[in-house]
Amino acid sequence: MTLISRTRARAVETLSLDATDTRNALSAALVSDLADALTDCGKDPDVRAVVLTHTGTTFSAGADLRDPPHPDALVGLLRQIVELPKPVIARVTGHVRAGGLGLLAACDIAAASTTATFAFTEVRIGVAPAVISLPLLPRTDPRALARYYLTGERFDPSEAVRLGLLTTTADDVDDALTPILDGLRRSSPQALTETKRLLTARVLETFDRDAADLTALSARLFTSPQAREGMTAFLERRDAAWVV
Template structure:
């Protein structure tokens, strides 16, 4: 039996879902996605749970989709198809979800962060929307990410794929706070304590209010974004980018002088 990649614990009304696949930088493999979904449903369905915390082990919060599973035309489609349900479950959870990042997030990992209600990261954490650099489109994650980000920043960071730090992530709306690494636990605890002071039904209704049109439009939007994402994962350009990433070389569209 494969080792568990996602751990679930509860204490004092708080469910903690911990990504524990450091060998591949907590990439969203089929196993990790499945275990994550089970843990999230478990927390949402448990009346004793008031707040959900999403945490991780290792130096990377989440590197995005597991590209080893996306090689070959159509190979990544199942992962692409499953991911929207996970993002939508996070976004529409009646219980507040807090992301705790001691490390970096890339691509789909940034989508997870955006889908939570409150996100706190160590100042040493970095972020990037790396999709275009491997010939695919940040289509699915755009659904939770774009409502969070300053529009100019979204254009810059989606199109360039450049890395940005936690302080900038907070400035543009992706994070609530970027704090020194040794203050991360305390910062998250402060948010969690504040959330547990709210009435459960009132919190759920307030979350529904805050989700607005984004939540109502999610099924249709995700369907369109899935088609776009799957098209590029299976495309010649996408497969070249994924192969180049695995071989640690530049894809064939990058000029030789770059």
């Protein structure tokens, strides 16, 4: 049973993260299923663009702590979104945490409702936003991002737009996406592919340069004593030992 539901309307394929029992956490299975769905979209000449969205009240809660994907698999998924020869548009109407923010950053356009919330919660469980930095750092304001990377604070969609994480926010995210999707439907498939290559060149340079180091950092941190304490505290709904 796939964890990705799919619909299509006028050449736009919508892929919905559909694991509401885990708040669409990035498990090994969900990452694999999403990668397979994106591969299908990339090969299908009838797909002009892809919308990445979610069921339930959470776009993604980040890595599934009980069944996390291998860092290489997450790097591969993020790069696949960046390299897909069709635009990928994130549609968010709920909460986004940790690794889920990497998905947003990998997308070409990201829109969220005004009720969405965001947080880089990695530091609160003893790890760092390592792998997701590959698409995030080239596309956001690093000075503004530092606060949320270092504190794990929650922030709203207006702040996410200021950071460069979101393209737009609106009370009705579908109204906001209507002119964007109409514009993509009026665009030449060849032109979309080549224009996306221009836009993603700097991001892919970061993958080429830093992916191996950041994957190793992620793997090292996730097996550290502080990470074990942080994850246990999170699952037990208590403060970690270092909280003062």
